Every structure is written in structure tokens, then in C-alpha cells.
Amino acid sequence: MTDQKQKTLDGKLAILADAAKYDASCASSGSKSTRKGSAIGSTEGMGICHSYTPDGRCVSLLKILLTNYCIFDCQYCVNRISSETPRARFTVDEVVNLTIEFYKRNYIEGLFLSSGIIQNSDYTMQQLTLVAKTLRQQHRFGGYIHLKTIPGAAEELITEAGLWADRLSVNIELPTELDLKQLAPEKKKPEITQAMHGIKEKICETQSDRKAGMKPPKFAPAGQSTQMIVGATPTPDSEILKTADELYTGQKLRRVYYSAYSPIPHADSQLPGKSPPLIREHRLYQADWLLRFYDFKVDEIIVRPDANLDLEIDPKFAWALANRAYFPVDVNTANREQLLRIPGIGARNVQRILSIRRHKRIRTDDLRKLRVAWKRAKSFVITEDHNPALSDLDRDNLRYLVVPKEKQLTMFDTFDAALKGEL
Amino acid sequence: MRTIVIDNFAEWRALARKLILDAVRPDEIQFADNNGQQTLFGQTINANDLDGASKSDSNTTTADQAKPLRVPREFLSLAETVGYHRSESRWNILYRTLWRIVNQTPQLLKITTDDDVLRLAKMEKEVRRDAHKMKAFVRFRKIIRDDEEYFIAWHRPDHNIVRKVAPFFSRRFKAMNWTILTPNESVVWDQQKLVYGDGVPRSEAPTGDELEDLWKTYYAHIFNPARIKIKMMKSEMPVRHWATLPETEIIADLLADAPRRVEKMIREHEGFAQTALNVIENRTELLQSLEELKQIAANCTACDLHTHATQTVFGEGPVDAKIVFVGEQPGDREDIEGHPFIGPAGQILNEAFAAAGIKRESVYVTNIVKHFKFTTSETGEPSTSGPAPRGKRRLYQRPNAREIRCCRPWFDAEWSFLTNANLLVCLGATAAKAIISPNFRITTSRGTIVESDYCPQTIATWHPSAILRTPDSTQRQTKMNQLISDLSLAKAKSDTSTSRLV
Numbered sequence: 001m002t003d004q005k006q007k008t009l010d011g012k013l014a015i016l017a018d019a020a021k022y023d024a025s026c027a028s029s030g031s032k033s034t035r036k037g038s039a040i041g042s043t044e045g046m047g048i049c050h051s052y053t054p055d056g057r058c059v060s061l062l063k064i065l066l067t068n069y070c071i072f073d074c075q076y077c078v079n080r081i082s083s084e085t086p087r088a089r090f091t092v093d094e095v096v097n098l099t100i101e102f103y104k105r106n107y108i109e110g111l112f113l114s115s116g117i118i119q120n121s122d123y124t125m126q127q128l129t130l131v132a133k134t135l136r137q138q139h140r141f142g143g144y145i146h147l148k149t150i151p152g153a154a155e156e157l158i159t160e161a162g163l164w165a166d167r168l169s170v171n172i173e174l175p176t177e178l179d180l181k182q183l184a185p186e187k188k189k190p191e192i193t194q195a196m197h198g199i200k201e202k203i204c205e206t207q208s209d210r211k212a213g214m215k216p217p218k219f220a221p222a223g224q225s226t227q228m229i230v231g232a233t234p235t236p237d238s239e240i241l242k243t244a245d246e247l248y249t250g251q252k253l254r255r256v257y258y259s260a261y262s263p264i265p266h267a268d269s270q271l272p273g274k275s276p277p278l279i280r281e282h283r284l285y286q287a288d289w290l291l292r293f294y295d296f297k298v299d300e301i302i303v304r305p306d307a308n309l310d311l312e313i314d315p316k317f318a319w320a321l322a323n324r325a326y327f328p329v330d331v332n333t334a335n336r337e338q339l340l341r342i343p344g345i346g347a348r349n350v351q352r353i354l355s356i357r358r359h360k361r362i363r364t365d366d367l368r369k370l371r372v373a374w375k376r377a378k379s380f381v382i383t384e385d386h387n388p389a390l391s392d393l394d395r396d397n398l399r400y401l402v403v404p405k406e407k408q409l410t411m412f413d414t415f416d417a418a419l420k421g422e423l
Numbered sequence: 424m425r426t427i428v429i430d431n432f433a434e435w436r437a438l439a440r441k442l443i444l445d446a447v448r449p450d451e452i453q454f455a456d457n458n459g460q461q462t463l464f465g466q467t468i469n470a471n472d473l474d475g476a477s478k479s480d481s482n483t484t485t486a487d488q489a490k491p492l493r494v495p496r497e498f499l500s501l502a503e504t505v506g507y508h509r510s511e512s513r514w515n516i517l518y519r520t521l522w523r524i525v526n527q528t529p530q531l532l533k534i535t536t537d538d539d540v541l542r543l544a545k546m547e548k549e550v551r552r553d554a555h556k557m558k559a560f561v562r563f564r565k566i567i568r569d570d571e572e573y574f575i576a577w578h579r580p581d582h583n584i585v586r587k588v589a590p591f592f593s594r595r596f597k598a599m600n601w602t603i604l605t606p607n608e609s610v611v612w613d614q615q616k617l618v619y620g621d622g623v624p625r626s627e628a629p630t631g632d633e634l635e636d637l638w639k640t641y642y643a644h645i646f647n648p649a650r651i652k653i654k655m656m657k658s659e660m661p662v663r664h665w666a667t668l669p670e671t672e673i674i675a676d677l678l679a680d681a682p683r684r685v686e687k688m689i690r691e692h693e694g695f696a697q698t699a700l701n702v703i704e705n706r707t708e709l710l711q712s713l714e715e716l717k718q719i720a721a722n723c724t725a726c727d728l729h730t731h732a733t734q735t736v737f738g739e740g741p742v743d744a745k746i747v748f749v750g751e752q753p754g755d756r757e758d759i760e761g762h763p764f765i766g767p768a769g770q771i772l773n774e775a776f777a778a779a780g781i782k783r784e785s786v787y788v789t790n791i792v793k794h795f796k797f798t799t800s801e802t803g804e805p806s807t808s809g810p811a812p813r814g815k816r817r818l819y820q821r822p823n824a825r826e827i828r829c830c831r832p833w834f835d836a837e838w839s840f841l842t843n844a845n846l847l848v849c850l851g852a853t854a855a856k857a858i859i860s861p862n863f864r865i866t867t868s869r870g871t872i873v874e875s876d877y878c879p880q881t882i883a884t885w886h887p888s889a890i891l892r893t894p895d896s897t898q899r900q901t902k903m904n905q906l907i908s909d910l911s912l913a914k915a916k917s918d919t920s921t922s923r924l925v
Contacts, residue, residue: 010640017644039598044591048559051670052660053645054678056652063645071861073824081861082824084693098637104574104599105563107638120862140598152862185828186861188876262649263688269696274689276649355533366536 013098015088019068019079020114023171023227024259028060028109028144030222031166038142041103041110043166043222047144048109061112061146062102066090066127070116074173074184075271076232078264079116085266089118095131096139103143110144110166111135117150125153125161132164144222151187155198159219162202167222167254170195172247175240179233183271196251199224203252223254230284231277232261236307241287241298248292258284283309290315293347294340313399317343317376324393330382331362342380344373426453432506435514436499439521440492449522454514497532498524501547507554508546509582516542553581557588560664561603564632574601577628578667585610589617604628625667635669642670648681649688694825697725699832713742713840716833720793726829728794728822733758737833738789743843745917746786747878748772749834750886751853755817758795763788764887771887772850775903779910787841791854792822792830827857838877846917847878848910851886859883870909872916880916884909 028047035043049058067089068079078085090098099111113131117124128147135141147165149158162168170192174180177189202219209216226247228240244256260276287309290296294316301315302308303322310318320327320343329338331353339350349370356362361384368374379392392398429435435454442452502517520539524531532540563574574596580588585608592601593612602611607622665671702723703710710716717737723729736753739762748764756766764772776783797817822830838844849855855863859875865883875881885906893899 010637013637013640014644017641021645021647034594040596042591042595044594046555048555049659050559051642051668052656053642053647054653054656054674054681055647055650056655056659057647057650058659059642059645062641064641071856073828073861080824082694082828101634102638102641104596105565105632105634105638106561106576106596107634117861120864152860260650262647263685265688265691267688267692268694269692270694270698271692275685278650352535356535359528359530359534369536369541 009094009098012088012090012094013064015086016064016066016068016090019065019085019116020063020112022078022259022262022264023063023112023114023148024057024257025112025146025169025225025227025255026058026060026063027167027225027255028146030254031144032221034142035136035218037140039140040100041141041143043110043142043144050107050109059107060109061144062099062108062110063112064090064095064098064114066092066095066113066115066124066131067118068116069118071120072117072184072186074187075268076173076183076229076261076264078266080268082268083266092127092130092134096134099135099143100139100141103141108143110146112146112148114148115150121150121152122154122157125150125157129157129161129164132161136164146222149195149199151191151195153195158195158198159202162199162219163217165220167224168199168220169225169227170199171227172196172243172256173227173229174233175228175230175235175243176233179235183232193251196224196226196247196253200251223252225255225257226253227257227259229261230258230281232271237280237284237287237309238298238302238307240284241291241301244288245291245298256288258288279311280309283311283315287315290319295337314343316341317399320380321399327380327393328382328388328390329380331367332357332382332384342377344376345381424451424453426455428457429454429514430457432503435506435517436502439518442518443521443525444492449515449519452518454518456511456514492525494521494524495529495532501532501543504550504587505543505546507550507582507584507587510546513546516546550582550584550587554584554588556580556661556664557584558591560660560668561592562667562669563601564629565634566629571600574599575604575629576602576667577604577623577625579625579664580605583607586619589619593617632669639670639673643673643677646677648677648684651678651681653678695726695829698829699723699725699836701725703832703836710836713837716836716840720833723793723830723833726794726826728792728796728826728830731797732794734761735793736761736763736790736795737793738787738837739763740787740789741785742787742840744785744787744841745843746781746846746848746913747838747841747844748786748788748848748850749854749858750788750790750850751888752790752792752822753795754819754888755795755797763790767891768887771890771903771906775887775906775910778907779914781910781914787837787844789834789837791834791857792826793833794830796820796822796826822853827853831857844878845880845920846913847875847881848913849881849883851883851889854886855883870905870912872912880920882909882913882916 028043029045031043032045033043034041047060049060051059053059065079067087068085069087069089070079070081073080073082095111095113099108102108103110111131113128115124115128128150132145132147135145145165146167146169147161149161149168149170151170158168172192173184173187180187180189199220203223206216206219228243230240240258247253247256258281260278260281261272262276263274287301290301291298296319300319303318304310309315313321320341326341329342331339336350336354339345339353340347345353349372352370353362356366363384364386367377367381367383378386379388379398382388427438429438498521502521505513505517516539520531520543523539528534531537534540535544557578557580561576561578563576566573566575585603585605589603589610589612592603596612598614600613603609604623604627606624609620609623611618611620660668702719702725720737721735723735729735736757750764753763754766754768757763757769763769773783796819798820799815799817847858849858852863852865855865858877859873859881863883865885869884870882872880872882885902887906890899890902890906893902
């Protein structure tokens with residue numbers, strides 16, 4: 001890329017959006033009310049996806065880096081110091097204006113700003129915060145702002161960022177300390193965890209002040225999230241989910257994003273040159289939901305001896321196949337915990353079943369109307385008019401009776417399946 | 424059967440209330456939308472007329488309104504949303520459901536598999552989704568009239584949701600003049616109030632906006648060609664909305680180019696396939712001593728520096744040294760002779776050692792990069808082939824991040840043998856950034872003992888070459904004094920601590 005192109009706003013936007021796209025997070029939800037005194041922009045709890053790119057990901061926020069110059073050398077990252085990728089840097093005003101102008105045309109919900117590390121962590125964090133502060137104070141911007149906190153930045157800088165941002169995030173990047181050591185030696189797990197802990201403490205403090213009747217200034221009202229890269233190292237899913245579980249319980253994170261390691265331009269030779277393991281990423285998200293909404297424990301979700309999730313079938317179905325003695329479950333009598341274990345029945349349908357049950361007996365047709373995945377559920381449930389033969393549950397080929405072999409990949413486009421290297 | 428024409432939800436609600444109290448059965452009545460057409464069957468009554476008629480022919484109106492009619496709040500909110508649906512049957516289903524709730528099953532809404540409840544739930548979901556998509560897909564275009572900005576959008580919703588969604592836009596774009604045009608209804612916000620008007624064809628809306636090119640640039644570059652999920656995109660962003668979404672114009676091009684971009688990304692990579700770690704790991708059986716490590720290092724080819732340098736210059740000093748010095752890379756003399764810090768920089772270091780009372784033979788001295796990196800051309804281009812041609816001077820070049828990372832495992836291995844060391848001195852910025860933190864700056868942080876991943880007592884100071892390169896003699900002397908004082912501090916700290924505290 002020529003210097004000439006870098007000088008135009010368009011050229012900078014191209015480079016700095018390119019550099020930001022490997023961050024999976026795009027959520028703009030969680031802030032329940034708009035900031036007082038806002039002239040442009042609102043947050044009303046639910047985020048809005050304003051567009052979708054052909055990779056199936058939503059475009060909700062203007063997701064860019066302030067700069068992709070970086071003094072760090074994380075191997076999986078296109079912006080590492082040793083990469084030959086073209087570099088650019090926005091001024092604070094350029095980001096502010098771009099956000100406002102895009103927002104006014106209803107292209108976006110707000111801004112997700114991250115940055116390569118320039119000069120040092122504190123300086124970089126100050127620049128990010130300055131963007132958010134300018135938007136809030138000068139433009140009375142009430143839209144969503146997500147700031148990525150910079151590893152190693154001083155705590156008071158992160159505290160200031162939390163005053164202007166709806167969400168803060170610290171990327172854990174890789175699931176284990178060993179992975180970090182290998183691919184991002186300059187990022188330290190204790191440092192990352194400490195930064196998350198600091199944000200958590202501050203959020204809790206603000207909440208308890210509010211409960212006590214005080215009116216503390218808003219602090220990251222939409223909580224914090226993080227991202228883990230999957231597939232850049234051989235670490236198995238069990239370790240990934242354990243780390244996620246620790247973050248949910250220990251650091252009260254709102255979301256953990258799993259990002260299939262994607263080939264990047266200017267990739268380092270030591271990393272796998274392959275298409276991203278998208279199905280694995282998908283299974284991890286399913287397992288993540290089981291952890292958060294289905295009362296599953298990590299040890300239960302991992303049923304394979306290699307400590308990875310089954311790529312062919314969803315983790316709940318895999319659990320059911322490995323725990324057949326638990327079934328069949330009677331939808332008319334089972335409790336909530338038992339209903340949540342049935343393959344093909346989601347948490348919302350469990351709620352509906354519990355509600356309908358108070359007024360009438362549940363028949364198979366009711367489950368169909370609720371759009372339960374009957375194919376997956378039928379061998380595991382008893383309804384008023386359906387009782388699966390117990391011999392069904394004993395069949396070796398149950399998984400293939402339920403999910404025919406050739407149908408297993410249809411959740412993604414065939415073009416996609418052709419591209420991915422894993423299956 | 425009577426047919427009653429309804430304009431909006433409020434009208435239906437008032438009427439339904441009256442009809443229920445009058446015990447009118449659902450099969451005795453039919454509702455229709457007020458779209459100016461005559462219905463085919465029966466008698467058509469305008470809701471207002473009916474209201475007037477009932478007033479004149481009975482005196483029960485006031486009494487009716489006072490009568491308690493208990494309807495779950497849940498139903499009212501469902502009915503209000505369903506009221507925006509374009510299906511004409513909605514009023515009838517709503518009335519039938521209401522009648523059943525009042526007269527048969529008060530908890531009907533809880534039975535989500537009931538056919539009426541199911542249909543209403545489906546309509547409610549469709550309206551909510553349509554409203555959500557309207558919030559998402561309206562694209563304003565700016566025009567300037569009398570120096571004032573106006574933002575105008577044309578959008579085609581699936582249902583009659585303009586009035587449902589307009590308040591959202593007034594909250595969001597409070598300080599903006601905006602207009603949303605749709606085929607059936609329009610709404611204008613003047614920063615004070617919402618005013619509704621007739622529908623407008625698309626041709627009346629502005630055709631472009633200067634920002635759209637930037638928006639397309641963003642859209643093109645936030646897209647990752649290595650992940651294609653077209654079905655997902657189309658289910659969330661239905662093709663029928665594409666006409667008013669400027670970014671969708673480039674989708675075909677993005678998709679056409681994606682396979683080539685992915686193939687290129689996978690094929691092309693940068694940097695070295697191996698690090699020193701691969702060299703060390705392959706030879707673990709030999710790793711019994713520092714001396715053996717040195718022998719393996721002599722043949723390291725992990726990065727390209729070995730192709731031009733004369734030899735690997737490994738660290739030197741006793742394995743039980745208490746202080747370890749790590750510099751950047753060997754220089755010209757070191758490269759030729761194979762020992763660290765023996766050239767001009769080594770002389771400076773020796774002087775500083777003497778002044779600080781450090782015996783060179785008691786400490787371990789090494790570099791973070793073990794091969795000399797240089798160029799022979801005047802332009803500073805890296806040398807590309809073989810050793811330096813005769814007569815040409817070899818000019819020092821700073822090792823890059825990739826070479827440092829590649830070579831660093833040698834230092835890690837050296838350090839693991841130096842178990843007696845309780846103080847680690849980084850000479851210069853390259854070593855300090857590698858050992859302490861990429862954030863480290865010699866000018867502001869040298870001369871302080873800090874903890875690093877390697878050693879609880881780590882200190883960074885000037886590289887002797889930096890002193891050599893300082894042109895001003897006063898400044899040079901200042902730096903030399905600082906080097907000596909930092910080394911004295913290191914020695915004092917080392918002397919007073921017994922062993923490494925890891």
C-alpha cells in the first residue's frame with residue numbers, strides 16, 4: 001500500500017478495519033438505559049445488528065483500531081511488530097467524526113475501539129479513552145462504546161475508561177499460560193487476569209453503591225467480555241472451557257468469545273496455515289451455552305477421551321449418548337434440570353413446557369408445535385402419546401439414526417465446508 | 424354476521440371491550456381493515472358509526488365502561504403488537520382469543536401450543552422482527568437545505584410498523600431532523616414532535632450520500648474472506664431489504680474475490696519456520712551442560728542471520744556466576760573472533776567493570792541475539808548473499824523482532840543453567856525490551872532494580888555501544904558514569920543477596 005493511500009481517510013479506514021476484524025465480539029447489548037443528556041444516540045438494552053457481511057457476522061459497531069502500529073509481537077496477530085502489514089494511525093478526531101457521521105446515518109450502534117500498542121500501554125490507553133470522552137462530552141453521544149483495555153495500562157486509566165464506555169474488555173487471547181508463553185510471550189496471564197479483576201471489582205462497587213441508594217457515575221454498564229483464539233495451538237476444548245468457566249464464575253464476565261484461528265495476511269510461518277476451524281468454534285459456543293444456561297459442568301460436557309468436543313454432533317446430544325441411563329425423561333413429570341438435559345429441547349422451550357404442563361398434558365404434537373428438534377429428542381423423551389422403545393436407547397448407531405451421516409455438515413454453506421481444512 | 428371496519432388497535436380495543444361485554448360471540452362478527460374497499464359479504468359498519476349508533480340506541484355506554492372486564496395485561500401487549508401485522512385476520516383471531524380467555528380459559532395464553540395462541544405468537548414475532556429490522560436497516564441520507572441538515576430514509580417494512588418504531592428513532596436521533604418514508608406511511612421528526620403522513624414512492628427519496636463510499640470501504644474490510652456463511656447473512660439480512668442498503672452493492676464482488684484471498688493468505692507467510700527452540704528440542708539428549716548447549720548453538724540455522732555471519736557467538740563466563748549480563752548482538756570483532764564483548768564496546772564494558780569493582784572472569788556475559796547482523800551496502804539494504812566482499816566495511820544493523828524471538832530460546836536455555844545467578848543486567852534497549860517488557864525505555868527507567876520473568880532482580884542500563892556513539896564528550900561521560908553507577912548498584916545487590924529467588 002502506498003503512503004498516498006494511507007493519507008486518505010478511506011485508506012486508513014481500510015487498513016484499520018482490516019486490522020480489527022479478527023476480534024469476534026460485536027455485541028452492543030447490555031446497557032439498559034441511555035446516558036442522561038445525550039443528544040445523539042441511545043442504548044436500550046438490546047443491541048441492533050445494522051448489517052451482515054458474507055461471513056455471516058453482524059455489523060453492529062464501527063470496529064476499528066486507533067492504530068495498527070504495535071510494539072508487541074504476538075504471533076497470531078496480523079499487527080505484531082514483526083509483520084509486514086501496512087500501517088496507519090487515526091487521529092482522535094478522525095475516529096470521533098467517523099463514529100458520529102456513521103451513527104447519524106444509522107449504519108452503526110456505536111464504536112468498538114481497540115489499538116495496537118504505541119509508545120507504551122498507558123499512552124495507548126489514554127488515547128482510546130480520549131476518543132470515548134470526546135464523543136460523550138463534546139458530541140453528547142449516547143450510543144454504545146466498547147473499549148478494549150490495553151494490557152499493562154495503569155488501573156486509574158482503566159477506571160477512567162469505564163466512566164465513558166459501556167463495555168470494557170481484556171482479551172485473554174489464548175486459553176492457557178503455556179499457549180501465551182509460546183505465541184504471545186509479552187502478554188502475561190496474571191496481568192490479564194488482574195486487569196479483568198480490577199474491572200470486575202469496580203463494576204461490583206458501582207452496583208453496590210447503587211443498591212445502597214447512592215448515585216455513582218456509570219461504570220461499564222454493559223459489563224466486560226473477552227476473546228480466546230481457538231486452534232492456533234493444540235490445547236484441547238476441555239482446557240478452553242475450563243478457562244471460560246473460571247472467567248464466568250471468578251470474573252463475572254458477560255461473554256467469552258471464541259474465535260477460530262483464521263489465516264491472516266502476513267502470517268507467521270510458525271502458525272498453522274489453514275482455514276479456520278469454524279465447526280469447532282460453533283461447538284464451543286454451544287458448550288458455552290450449556291455452561292451458562294443449562295447447568296452443565298465442564299467435566300460433563302467433555303465426553304471424549306481426547307478432551308475435545310465431538311465435531312459431528314452438538315455437545316448436549318453427545319452428553320446424552322454417553323449418559324443413556326439418564327433417559328428417557330418424561331416431559332410431563334420431569335423437573336427443570338432433567339428437562340434441560342434432553343437433546344433438541346432448548347432452555348426457552350423448557351420454560352414453555354413447565355408452563356403448559358400446569359394446564360394440560362403434553363403430547364408429541366405439542367413438542368412439534370414448540371419446534372423442538374424432534375429427530376434428536378424422540379429417543380430420549382416420554383410424552384402423553386409417545387414412549388420410545390428402550391431398545392432404541394441401547395442402539396450402537398443411535399447417533400447416526402438421529403443425525404444421518406450426510407446431513408451433518410449442512411449447518412454451514414457448502415462453499416464454507418469446501419474451504420475449511422478440519423473436516 | 425356483521426363486518427366492522429377497524430383503523431387501528433385503539434379502535435379495536437374499545438370495540439372489542441364493548442362486544443365482549445355485550446356477549447357477542449366470535450362467529451357473529453368479522454373485523455376488516457379500513458383500506459377503502461367494500462367487503463363482499465354482509466353489512467359493513469364503520470367502527471365510529473357503530474360507536475355513535477350504540478350511544479343513541481342505548482344508555483348503557485357509561486355503565487358498560489365501568490363494568491369490570493378483566494383481561495391479562497399480557498394479552499393487551501400481545502394484541503397491541505399483533506395490531507401492526509398486515510394480516511387482515513389478526514383482529515378476528517384476537518377477538519376469538521379474547522372471547523376464549525374471558526369465557527372459557529383464563530390462562531389460555533400460557534398454553535403456547537394452542538392454535539390461536541400459536542398464530543398470535545407467530546404474528547407478534549413477525550412484527551417484532553420487522554420492527555427490529557427497521558431499526559437496523561433504515562439508512563439515512565443527508566441533505567442540506569437553508570444551511571440545516573436533514574436526514575431522510577426510504578424503507579420498506581413488511582408490516583404497518585411506522586408508528587410502532589418512530590418513537591425509538593425520536594429517542595435515538597433526538598437532536599436531528601429526520602424523515603422516514605415508507606410506501607404506506609411516513610413520519611417526520613423536527614426535534615420536537617413526530618408527525619405522520621402518507622406513504623411515498625422510493626423515487627421521492629434522496630439517491631445518495633457522500634458517506635456511503637466510506638461505509639462500503641468499512642464493510643469490505645471488516646469482512647473476513649476465510650469465513651463464508653452466505654445463508655446466515657441472507658437469513659439475518661433478507662434480500663428484499665438489499666435495495667435500500669448501499670453496502671449490499673459490493674457483496675457479489677467480495678464473494679467473487681474471497682477464494683483467491685484465502686488461498687493467498689494460506690500460501691504466503693512471513694518469518695522463519697523455526698526458532699532456536701526447534702534446534703534445542705531436537706537435541707535434548709545432548710543437553711547436559713552449558714558447554715554442550717554452546718556446541719549445539721554453533722550450528723544453529725533457525726533464522727537467516729547465520730548465512731552471513733562468521734559464527735555463533737555464545738555467552739561466556741563461569742556457570743556459577745552471580746551476575747549475568749545480556750547485550751543485543753555480537754559486533755564485527757566478536758563475529759570474527761567468536762567471543763562476546765571483545766571489540767570497542769567490550770573495552771568500554773571492561774572499563775566500567777573495573778570502576779564498579781566487578782571481575783570480568785566472575786560474571787557471565789552474553790547477547791540476546793547470537794549472530795552478527797550487518798549490511799555492506801551504503802543504502803542500508805540488508806546484505807543478501809555471502810560474507811562481506813573484501814574491502815567493504817560491514818555496517819551494524821539492529822536485529823528485528825522476528826530475529827530476536829527466533830534466537831531468544833538460546834538465552835532461555837543459558838539462563839536455565841546459570842542457577843547461581845541472582846542479578847540480571849540488560850545492556851541496552853533491545854535486551855531490556857526482550858527481558859523486562861516491550862514497554863521498557865532505557866532513558867526513563869534505567870538504573871532501577873525491577874522484577875522480570877527471568878530474575879527478581881533485573882536492571883537495565885546503557886549499552887556500551889550507545890556510549891561510544893554519543894558524539895558530545897560531556898554527555899558521553901555522563902552516560903559512562905551512569906553505566907558505572909548502575910553496575911555498582913548491581914554488584915552491591917548481588918553481593919547482599921544469597922541466591923536467586925524464583
